[in-house]
Amino acid sequence: MSSLRNAIPRRTHKERAQPRERKKFGLLEKHKDYVLRARAFHQKEDTLRRLREKAASKNPDEFYFKMVNTRMVDGIHRPKSEANKYTPEQLMLMKTQDIGYVLQKVQSEKKKIERLNSALHTLDHQPENKHVYYAENREEAKEIQSRQFQKRDSLASVKVPGRIKKKIAASYRELEARQKRVQDLEKLYLDMALQKELQKSGRKRKLREDEIVQPTTRPVYKWHAERKR
Numbered sequence: 001m002s003s004l005r006n007a008i009p010r011r012t013h014k015e016r017a018q019p020r021e022r023k024k025f026g027l028l029e030k031h032k033d034y035v036l037r038a039r040a041f042h043q044k045e046d047t048l049r050r051l052r053e054k055a056a057s058k059n060p061d062e063f064y065f066k067m068v069n070t071r072m073v074d075g076i077h078r079p080k081s082e083a084n085k086y087t088p089e090q091l092m093l094m095k096t097q098d099i100g101y102v103l104q105k106v107q108s109e110k111k112k113i114e115r116l117n118s119a120l121h122t123l124d125h126q127p128e129n130k131h132v133y134y135a136e137n138r139e140e141a142k143e144i145q146s147r148q149f150q151k152r153d154s155l156a157s158v159k160v161p162g163r164i165k166k167k168i169a170a171s172y173r174e175l176e177a178r179q180k181r182v183q184d185l186e187k188l189y190l191d192m193a194l195q196k197e198l199q200k201s202g203r204k205r206k207l208r209e210d211e212i213v214q215p216t217t218r219p220v221y222k223w224h225a226e227r228k229r
Helices: 002-007 020-025 031-056 088-124 138-156 162-199
Strands: 070-073 076-079 204-206 221-223
Antiparallel strands (some): 204 221
């Protein structure tokens, strides 16, 4: 039975080609093309139906500020440009507030660095024992001195626990990260202060390299002297 089934040739379905007299109209639409076109058509129908329902149930007194603050560009609602939203005085005030915030963060980080430095210095450099011993003769003085040497050697031989070493190493990493953060914040503060000064009125120009007295990688500006009335 299986040999008979294998002997029967299988028929493969072929799409009907465009007749010769209709080749000028292009390729004949296949079934998969029809499915895609029908699906897109029904999606558009559903979208239009939902929009009609929204328009029918809309409150005529409804108002949004974006109705005024947007405009249509190529069929898309786009908000108005906010390039000139603030006046120069308002921009200067915001710049001053930003500079004050950066300066506050710099001072806060420096205080944290100072506390870390003092704590790590205390751990690395233990204070020496300044207790004064009194001896009646030389023999007793030598005995007291030998006991102190033994005590110091025993303290030096004590091993620091691993968790304490990990905490100390983490503190040193935190100290290094905070120092780098302070450097970045100070650089940002100088840049913002320079931008604030450049926004002020007055004639100014950027100095050339041969005009700078102290060489620096930062730009240097010079303001023209103006007579005050």
